Every structure is written in structure tokens, then in C-alpha cells.
Amino acid sequence: MFDDFYGLEGRPFQLTPDPAFYFESKTHRKALSYLGYGLAQGEGFVVITGEVGSGKSTLVAHLMATIDPARLTAAQVVTSKLDGEEIVHVVAQAFGLVIEGHDKASALGMIENFFHEEARAGRRCLLIVDESQNLEISALEELRMLSNFQLGSYPLLQTLLLGQPEFRTTLLEHPELDQLRQRVIAAHHLDAMDAKEVQPYIEHRMKCVGWNGNPTFDQRVFAEIHEATGGIPRRINQIVNRLLLLGAVEQRTRIDGTMLHQVLEELTADGTLSLVSPTPSPAAGKEPEEPAPAAQAEEGRAEAPRQTVVVPxxxxxxxxxxxxxxxxxxxxxxxxxxxxxxxxxxxxxxxxxxxxxxxxxxxxxxxxxxxxxxxxxxxxxxxxxxxxxxxxxxxxxxxxxxxxxxxxx
The missing domain is CATH 1.20.58 (Methane Monooxygenase Hydroxylase; Chain G, domain 1)
Known part of the structure; x- marks a missing residue:
């Protein structure tokens, strides 16, 4: 509705991750550097964590859009609560393998054969596991065992783990994951956007659908949106989406603070505000700890290869x-x-x-x-x-x- 009123070519604040709307905030630029470094190594695990709606899936979708499928075969798994045996079959299905029955040994054999075939064709294999916090410890250990597959000294599988903050805690503290921690070659936690990044973020998404300045936004609206959302992209999307809908209904060409307050009141009344409002975290504002000393050293080196920095x-x-x-x-x-x-x-x-x-x-x-x-x-x-x-x-x-x-x- 509002896209027609404002002459937009699409919906700029849809909640489904879309790499076409990727916005490179400071934390996403850093995460992309870590991902680029990790993928260049061609082995081990890369870990990206962040709050719900922080942009993990959009970041990975943006990265995958830049990768040549002739050199990399990628499969993605969005997990429910899986154990060790279940994750093996889910991984096989993600790579397009059909396993008869429910035999774990057969599934492992077919997965290894598939990795060998891809390697001989000159392609690496990448497994992307989203919502990793839902995996049982046995499933994480099974993923580690899959990383043991090699052709000579050439590793056949690399794994990217995406998860919410609690997964980071599990990875850091669980005593049974020591071997997995040692194989993490790069890790990054996606922080919320700074207050000064909210305006560029909103305008970027609007421009992606042909925004020509209608509607305009009062400057104070951006600061208040950051305060209401904590700088989480998906929360910003929810509020701005409602703002544009209100603007179209009232035929407004300028989004102001009064409209924002009305939207926040409506979200409070229907219970949605509790879903989008930020929740305080003891770790807020603090630099995250690293999974392991080895991983910390690797992460420190990860920024340099891909991160854009201003140098003299x-x-x-x-x-x-x-x-x-x-x-x-x-x-x-x-x-x-x-x-x-x-x-x-x-x-x-x-x-x-x-x-x-x-x-x-x-x-x-x-x-x-x-x-x-x-x-x-x-x-x-x-x-x-x-x-x-x-x-x-x-x-x-x-x-x-x-x-x-x-x-x-």
C-alpha cells in the first residue's frame, strides 16, 4: 500500500533477509572481513553470533552472492533441536544426497564420497549452519568429526556456524567442546548499530526501492528510532514499516516525531513493542571474549585481508x-x-x-x-x-x- 503512495518499487523494510538490501555497518564490515579471512583458509570453523534480527543471515546471503559456485559448493542448514545422528542426515540432505533408511554409517559414507568427488572437480565444500544454538552437544561434535574428512592433506569441508549469543556462551564454556574450540579459525559477534548509522541504514534501504526523497524524515526521528530499537536492524525495519504505512494512510509526505510516538503507542497496545524493544544485556558495550586463545590469535589477524581501512x-x-x-x-x-x-x-x-x-x-x-x-x-x-x-x-x-x-x- 505505502509503496504505491510513495512511488517505491518494492517494500524496503521486509523482515525476510535479502542480500540486495545489505547495509555495511561498522560491525557488519568487520564480520565480513572475518568471514573472508576464514573462507580463504579453506578449513575449520568460522563462528558468527548476534542478537535475533542483527543481520546474520543477510550478511551470509551477501557473502554467498559474491562466491563463484564453480569453485565452492555450499549447503545451508537451519536447525531445530538436532542430536548427533540427526545432524548427519540433515547435512546429507542439504548437499542433495538421498540416504535410504536411517543408517548413520551409510550417510557418513555418502557424504565423504560426495566431498571427494567435489574436490576432484576442483570445488571446495562449505556447510552453513544457522540457529546453531539449537544444536545438541552431540550434534556439534558430529560436525567436528565431519571436518576430519580429507583428501591427502587437503581438508574437504569447512563449516560456518551462525547463532544467537547463548551459542557463543556454550562454545566458550562447555567442557565437551574443547576440540571444536581449537578448530575455530575466526569468530565475530555482531553488535547493534550505532545511533549515527540508523539514518544511513534507513535511507539505504529506501534508495534500494527507488526512493526520491518522498517521504522526508525529521532528524530527531532517527535518534528516537535507535533508542526504541537498540540499533537492531530487524527491529528498525518493523517500526519504519509501520511509520510508512501510517504516512500513506494519512497521506503525509514527512515523517515526524509525532507519527513515531503514535506508532510506538500502537505497537505497545497490540503487544508488538515488547517484541521489538531492546533488552538490556550485561555484556552490552563490552568487547566479546574469544572462543579460545588460538581462535583469538586468528581473529586478530582476520581483519587485515578483507577489511576496508583508511591508511596513509x-x-x-x-x-x-x-x-x-x-x-x-x-x-x-x-x-x-x-x-x-x-x-x-x-x-x-x-x-x-x-x-x-x-x-x-x-x-x-x-x-x-x-x-x-x-x-x-x-x-x-x-x-x-x-x-x-x-x-x-x-x-x-x-x-x-x-x-x-x-x-x-
Whole structure:
């Protein structure tokens, strides 16, 4: 209704996550850097937590829209309360596998075979698990066991865990999840938006549907919306959606504080306000703890590869060297993957032709050559990785020290 009245091309504040409306707030930009770093590693677990409606699903949808499906096969699971055996079958279904009966061993075998086939085709596998706080501990441990699948030294599965704040607490404190914590290579908690980000957020979503300035918003409305919602995107969407509906009903071209107060009163009367109003949290305003020391170290390094930061011109040479190192490292990873795939295919072909004695020596020599090549590439990759991590650490320390900002100023 209001989209027609204001000449909009769609609904700007729908509650369903849509990557087309992705808004890069400060916390989402940081989370995207952690996700980019984690996916570049190609192994382990990446953990993103946040309040209900904080934008976790939209963030992941935005990320997936930028990934080449020819190089990455992704499957998503939105969980209910699942145990260890159930999660295995749900994962199989998410990757499009049909499991006859309810046999866990058969499901695991088919999943591993699928991962091997994807690796030989040059594709990595990514599992996205939403609402991870609903999983039982046995299910989380089963996901960890799936991360053990390898082709030679090449990991076959990487997992992205999305969850509400209580999942973060479970991951940090549960004594049975120590091994899983050690495999978390990047983690981030999505905070609420700052008060100064509410206006750009609302205007961004309006512009996505052809907003041309009608209606206009009083400046005080943005501050009051932040106070009423705590800066949570979905809560903002609910209130602004009602504001626009009221504006269309009353044929208003300007949204003011009086209209906002009327909407808040209506939401209070019908019980909706309790669903959208922020709830105080003891951890509010505090920097979240890290899952484990190893994960903390990795997270500290995670920002540098992808996060957009303002650096002074004097540091452009360092950035150029860093980008060159990243490009070289990606090329080496791709070369290593091809070598591993070639080795696996040669082993299978050699096994099928084992009865031919005149070829066994030749096959053994070829396998030895490929094995040596893989070891050489792994050694080069390891050295390159150490150099890159050192460069990233120095760059992050330089930026966080404040010297970069002072020089830029």
C-alpha cells in the first residue's frame, strides 16, 4: 500500500533477509572481513553470533552472492533441536544426497564420497549452519568429526556456524567442546548499530526501492528510532514499516516525531513493542571474549585481508606487498589443490590397473613424483603462510596503535 503512495518499487523494510538490501555497518564490515579471512583458509570453523534480527543471515546471503559456485559448493542448514545422528542426515540432505533408511554409517559414507568427488572437480565444500544454538552437544561434535574428512592433506569441508549469543556462551564454556574450540579459525559477534548509522541504514534501504526523497524524515526521528530499537536492524525495519504505512494512510509526505510516538503507542497496545524493544544485556558495550586463545590469535589477524581501512599514502607500498603476497598465496593454494586432485586420480587409476604388471612400476614412479610435488608445494605454502601472517600481524598492530590514524590526519 505505502509503496504505491510513495512511488517505491518494492517494500524496503521486509523482515525476510535479502542480500540486495545489505547495509555495511561498522560491525557488519568487520564480520565480513572475518568471514573472508576464514573462507580463504579453506578449513575449520568460522563462528558468527548476534542478537535475533542483527543481520546474520543477510550478511551470509551477501557473502554467498559474491562466491563463484564453480569453485565452492555450499549447503545451508537451519536447525531445530538436532542430536548427533540427526545432524548427519540433515547435512546429507542439504548437499542433495538421498540416504535410504536411517543408517548413520551409510550417510557418513555418502557424504565423504560426495566431498571427494567435489574436490576432484576442483570445488571446495562449505556447510552453513544457522540457529546453531539449537544444536545438541552431540550434534556439534558430529560436525567436528565431519571436518576430519580429507583428501591427502587437503581438508574437504569447512563449516560456518551462525547463532544467537547463548551459542557463543556454550562454545566458550562447555567442557565437551574443547576440540571444536581449537578448530575455530575466526569468530565475530555482531553488535547493534550505532545511533549515527540508523539514518544511513534507513535511507539505504529506501534508495534500494527507488526512493526520491518522498517521504522526508525529521532528524530527531532517527535518534528516537535507535533508542526504541537498540540499533537492531530487524527491529528498525518493523517500526519504519509501520511509520510508512501510517504516512500513506494519512497521506503525509514527512515523517515526524509525532507519527513515531503514535506508532510506538500502537505497537505497545497490540503487544508488538515488547517484541521489538531492546533488552538490556550485561555484556552490552563490552568487547566479546574469544572462543579460545588460538581462535583469538586468528581473529586478530582476520581483519587485515578483507577489511576496508583508511591508511596513509606512506603505507601504500606495504599494502601493495600484502596484496601481492595474498595473490601469490592463492595461486599456490590452487596449484596445491590441483596437485592433490591429480594425485588422487592417479592413485585410483593405478589401483584399477594394478593387474597389469608392466604398468605398476611406471605408476609407482608417477605417484612418487606427484607425492614429492605435493610435499614441495606444501612446504612453499607453509613458508608463504608464515610470511603472510607476520605481515598481517605487523599491519594490524600498526593500525590499532593509532599511528596510522595520526599519520592519515
Amino acid at each position: 599514502p606512506a603505507d601504500s607500498a606495504a599494502i601493495a606487498r600484502l596484496e601481492a603476497s595474498l595473490a601469490e598465496r592463492d595461486a599456490q593454494i590452487h596449484e596445491l589443490q590441483n596437485a592433490v586432485i591429480e594425485l588422487a586420480n592417479s592413485v585410483e587409476e593405478g589401483a584399477a590397473a594394478a593387474s597389469a604388471a608392466d604398468r605398476s612400476a611406471e605408476d609407482a614412479a608417477e605417484i612418487a613424483r606427484l607425492t614429492a610435488e605435493v610435499e614441495r608445494l606444501e612446504a612453499r605454502l607453509s613458508e608463504q603462510d608464515r610470511t603472510l601472517r607476520h605481515t598481517l600481524t605487523m599491519l594490524i598492530e600498526w593500525i590499532e596503535s593509532g599511528e596510522g590514524q595520526r599519520e592519515a590526519a
